[in-house]
Structures are given as C-alpha cells and as structure tokens.
Amino acid sequence: MTSAVAGSTRDRTPGARVFTSDSARVTPLVLVRLLLFFAFAAIAGAAVGYLVKRDRRYLRFIGQVLKYTLLLLLGALLFYAAQRLLIV
Numbered sequence: 001m002t003s004a005v006a007g008s009t010r011d012r013t014p015g016a017r018v019f020t021s022d023s024a025r026v027t028p029l030v031l032v033r034l035l036l037f038f039a040f041a042a043i044a045g046a047a048v049g050y051l052v053k054r055d056r057r058y059l060r061f062i063g064q065v066l067k068y069t070l071l072l073l074l075g076a077l078l079f080y081a082a083q084r085l086l087i088v
Contacts, residue, residue, distance in 0.1 A: 032076055039069040 042065050050058035
C-alpha cells in the first residue's frame with residue numbers, strides 16, 4: 001500500500017474546496033449579484049406595500065429601483081467590456 005502524499009488530491013474529501021488568498025477577495029460578479037439581490041428585495045417589499053396599502057408611491061419606487069438598477073448594470077457591462085478590450 002502507498003501512503004497519501006500531503007497535498008495530493010487523494011487526501012481531500014470529494015467536493016472540498018481549497019481556499020486561497022485569491023478566493024477570499026470579492027469579485028465584481030459578486031457585487032452584481034448583491035445589487036440584483038437587493039433590488040429584487042426592495043421591489044418585493046414595495047410590491048407588498050402596494051398590495052397592502054394601495055398607495056401608488058410604492059409603484060413609483062419600484063420604477064425608480066428598476067431604472068437605477070438597469071443603469072448600474074449597464075455601467076458594469078460597459079466596464080467589463082472596456083476591461084476585456086484593454087486586456088486583450
């Protein structure tokens with residue numbers, strides 16, 4: 001029988017993730033996902049507020065959240081495109 005060498009793939013459990021300093025940093029994709037999560041949470045909260053109170057200001061708020069979320073996503077898209085063009 002051979003013993004497992006330290007650091008080899010045999011001594012790790014399947015699906016285990018090795019955390020390095022690169023995986024600890026926040027990637028821009030995580031920021032986009034957080035933006036979308038908070039936008040959907042705000043829209044859901046405003047929709048519930050509209051359904052409960054029937055006040056149209058909640059609908060205006062949903063429109064503003066959608067508008068600014070799309071603008072921020074467009075800015076992120078342009079940033080990614082510029083970054084890819086400058087790197088390549």
